Amino acid sequence: MRVLSGIQTTGRPHWGNYFGAIRQWIELQEGNDAYYFIANLHALTTIRDRDLLRALTLDSAIDLLALGLNPERATLFVQSDVPEVSELCWLLMTGAPMGLLERCHAYKDKKSRGLSADVGLFAYPVLMAADILAYDADTVPVGEDQLQHIEVCRDLAGAFNHRFGDVFVMPKAKIMDASARVPGTDGEKMSKSYGNTLEVFEDPRVQRKKIMRIKTDSRPMEQAKEPKQDVLFNLYRLVGTAEESEAIASLYRRGGFGYGEIKKELAEAAERFFAESRERRREMEADLEKVRQILGDGASRARQAARQVLHRAQDACGVRW
Ligand code: ATP
Numbered sequence: 001m002r003v004l005s006g007i008q009t010t011g012r013p014h015w016g017n018y019f020g021a022i023r024q025w026i027e028l029q030e031g032n033d034a035y036y037f038i039a040n041l042h043a044l045t046t047i048r049d050r051d052l053l054r055a056l057t058l059d060s061a062i063d064l065l066a067l068g069l070n071p072e073r074a075t076l077f078v079q080s081d082v083p084e085v086s087e088l089c090w091l092l093m094t095g096a097p098m099g100l101l102e103r104c105h106a107y108k109d110k111k112s113r114g115l116s117a118d119v120g121l122f123a124y125p126v127l128m129a130a131d132i133l134a135y136d137a138d139t140v141p142v143g144e145d146q147l148q149h150i151e152v153c154r155d156l157a158g159a160f161n162h163r164f165g166d167v168f169v170m171p172k173a174k175i176m177d178a179s180a181r182v183p184g185t186d187g188e189k190m191s192k193s194y195g196n197t198l199e200v201f202e203d204p205r206v207q208r209k210k211i212m213r214i215k216t217d218s219r220p221m222e223q224a225k226e227p228k229q230d231v232l233f234n235l236y237r238l239v240g241t242a243e244e245s246e247a248i249a250s251l252y253r254r255g256g257f258g259y260g261e262i263k264k265e266l267a268e269a270a271e272r273f274f275a276e277s278r279e280r281r282r283e284m285e286a287d288l289e290k291v292r293q294i295l296g297d298g299a300s301r302a303r304q305a306a307r308q309v310l311h312r313a314q315d316a317c318g319v320r321w
């Protein structure tokens, strides 16, 4: 399979991002031809601070590499390093119905809150379609929230193919495991915009404090509890081994334990779980040249693939003459 996915550079990765997306990308790099990119052009619709955007771009790459993305298996690159995609985006835009984009939720949500949207946000799904189609990707691992955009991509590809011949490979969404939906420190879905995140690379002491503040229920200690209904357990099972999680689960079912103890265990398990990545991250931060080299190599591989697709599309619609 030719797999493609992008990560937004809008903040530091949290457990939701890791268990809900990044981990699955890393698994998919084995046995597939995987392309992963840092979506800095998409980020430009929300980040208008040059230094911040540049820093986040490099940081996101370091995060992925530290978490196990292997540049010898997968092609890792920065979106803006492949200008072919922006050209392809225009070709797709000329055939993108307004109504289709008006129904897309990122734009619709913003409008419905009475905010003014810019064209970049409106056309975001077209750029995303170009991102996917430029590499002949057939599999796009996404969260459920991105399904609509994959449908738009398929619509645009289908319309182009219908008009101009068989140009684009029709991609399919691969919905990432929904059971990996990670709760935040308030029990709601973990999300940057809810301010309830545990970050993958935050200082373990800071993280421990956040964990110690998680609100728990006030049932008597002796009472047996169903582990899967408790946020602490649902977080624990992500970072604990299967045996450790089972041991904790039986504490819940038996009752007679304190949440303080579980919180301590959770903080420790989290620190262990991400220790190796944290160490790798430190090494990479000390060798930014190497990171730039990896991104440069990735960009040239990606450009080579995108150029072929762009030429095919340009030939088909008559702008290459
Ligand atoms: P925002 O608040 O800006 O929407 P976010 O914290 O929800 O940010 P996204 O950038 O929307 O993060 O998420 C990127 C991807 O990470 C999603 O497509 C999804 O696959 C995964 N993801 C995010 N949050 C969770 C979560 N709580 N549980 C599981 N997966 C998640």
Ligand code: MG
Pocket (backbone or CB within 6 Å): 145, 191
């Ligand atoms: Mg989100």
